[in-house]
Amino acid sequence: MKRAFKKLTKRQLGNGASRSRAPRHEQLEKAPTGIQGLDEITFGGLPKGRPTLICGSAGFGKTLMGVEFLVRGAMEYGEPGVLMAFEETEAELAKNVASLGYDLYDLIEKKKLIIDYVHVERSEIEEAGEYDLEGLFIRLGLAIDSIGAKRVVLDTIEAIFSGFPNANILRAELRRLFRWLKTKGVTAVITGERGEGALTRHGLEEYVSDCVILLDHRVNDQMSTRRLRVVKYRGSLHGTNEYPFLIDEEGISVLPVTSLGLDHKISFERVSSGVQRLDAMLGGGYYRGSTILVSGTAGTGKSSMAGHFAEAACRAGERCLYVASEESPDQIMRNMHSIGIDLAGWVKKGLLKFDAERPNIYGLEMHLLRIHKLISQYQPPAVVLDPITNYLAVGDQLEVKSMLIRLIDFLKSKGITAVFTSLTHGGDAMEGTVIGVSSLIDTWLLLRDIESNGERNRGLYVIKSRGMAHSNQIREFLLTSKGAQLLDVYLGAEGVLTGSARVAQEAKETAAAILRQQEIERRQRELDRKRAALDAQIAALRASYEVESQELEMGLAEERLREEKLAADRLDMARIRRADDENGRWKSKNNRKQS
């Protein structure tokens, strides 16, 4: 128990607010209740060794909270407890809480719990003179001492006001009782009926001043929500808001606003949207732990996008929780099957869990609490809420928004990637969500109808995607038997073309492209032909040139020979005519040789 408490204190110290404010030397010791969420609101539990008042009207869960405090104390924190019941007998109590899985008789047998039913019957009692409530003290003291109880619940001590007529004596005795409980060192829970204009009918809050918890039950639009508020907690920080709580088959769970700051851990890891082209548009997929909103009018394929995401998560071997508030799981699985997404197989493998509930069964807070619980139990890294707009059936826009803020905070703190779908009604502004959560969303995909030429086609836009480069292009969104496919839309002078217009345009473009291709090829061929002709000409010219040049060379050579011959002849002639040269010598071969 001590260790558990220390852990809580540590967690409390880790919280920024308390670290700066709480005095370092002495922390108020606390007794953890073990009730889901309550220990978080009270930063560790109820004040140890002091009385706490739980007040609320009949049927608000006071007794159950008391019993759970004792049972969890006995089972989880090793603190035996005494329940002094003024309204219900041991058998009634045991039966009432058996549905929550608590076996009171087992605890009684193990001497971890004593249930003492105190019966006060006004009609049997006559008052004749001075008295005190020492009998109650002795009885309670005996019970506490016999099992070494550390926790005591008095439920509802106000019942004795009806049994004893002298209110003055009772008030004095109650004051003494609470003082006495403190000296006994037990952590006590006293329940009290809600009074008019006061917390309790008999003003018990006057005596119990350390911690007061108020349980409330409100009905809005025929939806009832249980709420809890820590009115007072002397010497300790506590959440001051009203927190919704739920009583289900596992007891009480209180839902705190999960995060008071924006200190979620972020991830750079991407997870697939399940649609390849979309992943490419987003530069790799959604960020892990981000919140994605898919909004659009009816029939634009929001659920299909969600289905793709769920399937992609399962395919990656991760669990996925699919919270459906419009269709039954079977219907979703059938519909998804028609576009080639096999969700049933993943359900069988235990990777996909459906939770389908009509929104108007519970109030909003209940839904939130239930989703919390499911997430805590199933621990899925991926969650789908389809659609969030249905919650408007049970709350107004502001309430739904506040619920979603809390849910998104919770999901982010757990690093869960979540896809929400949101139905936009015809006539609403396209780029507005009904619930006004767009500012909380990391990635917002808008699916819309594009109407033209008498047909309706789907278009997908990435309106925003925080922290990632993403395509600004509209894509046409097709639902095929192999899943959702994204296609480029035709953008041209005539605007955005989709559907058959796009197909026609594409065909036109293809034809034009073929023509262009043919033209290019034709020109290429022409060019080739011209080049070949030119080459041939060049070759012919070169050939004739070569022939000519050979002839010329030959002529030249002949001329040269003839010239030489003439020169030789002239010399011979001169020799024959004994002509002399400028030296007076005979120009003869023989002379030249002789000299």
Added chain:
Amino acid sequence: MHAAKEKTAKSSDEIWELRLYVAGQTPKSLAAFANLKKICTEYLDGKYRIDVIDLLENPQLGRGDQILAIPTLVRNLPEPIKKIIGDLSNTEKVLVGLDIRPRSNP
């Protein structure tokens, strides 16, 4: 007085079993015992038995009779069980509480 006589006459052969729960020798306990004794001798004509139970000595005995207030006088017999709390200083109320005297009709 006439009615009271009738009442005692009716249950004349019965023994009154009375239990007085106290917690230690407090002034209130002592006063209660003295007052009870006085009333019994005066109205019950010796046909009574008083057990004084001190819850400080036997705390577990308080459970059976659902004793919260101290002192408490319990009439076990004759049936039905009656409880009177306080130091029994108001004799009228004790007599009415024990059915010795009927409730006064306003």
